[in-house]
Amino acid sequence: DVKVTQSSRYLVKRTGEKVFLECVQDMDHENMFWYRQDPGLGLRLIYFSYDVKMKEKGDIPEGYSVSREKKERFSLILESASTNQTSMYLCASGALYGYTFGSGTRLTVV
């Protein structure tokens, strides 16, 4: 089974901090994705990557950046955390035949 591992289950950060969320997959998938999940809004795509060093903006990229230096690792960066970025962040890996999600990181910005 594909495993997608997110480095932290819970994080609390201060406003203005730079925040790194890490995601690693073990099945050599080319495609990786970052979503945020908020009540009533479903899952919204922040950024995705089709290959190493490739990235594309999703629907809500503002305030975020990403890094993909190795195929198995996709990092989400909050350049200057704000309280409206408090959310559940989900990383996914996969392709046309279904995504595998990590367990999520619940980020609280205070």
Next chain:
Amino acid sequence: GQQVMQIPQYQHVQEGEDFTTYCNSSTTLSNIQWYKQRPGGHPVFLIQLVKSGEVKKQKRLTFQFGEAKKNSSLHITATQTTDVGTYFCAGINTGTASKLTFGTGTRLQVTL
């Protein structure tokens, strides 16, 4: 941009009753996928539909893809408490490779 809406947003049923959630896309989809997220968990892939009018079954779950490939439904027969969770549809827009757009989800509560 592409929008995928689901109705209802929430449904509460008694165990043994049937349940249906509907998914509608603003654009034609190349395929549609369904996911289930248990409370406190992450979305888990259930199934993918590709062909116009396709119907697939998984035990008590029946999935349909509309003829126009813009809508889909998930029907659960005789719900059980293990069906509790949020069900998401997710579509791949024609021409956007493997980027999924998720629906807003339907939260199902089942009580005895």
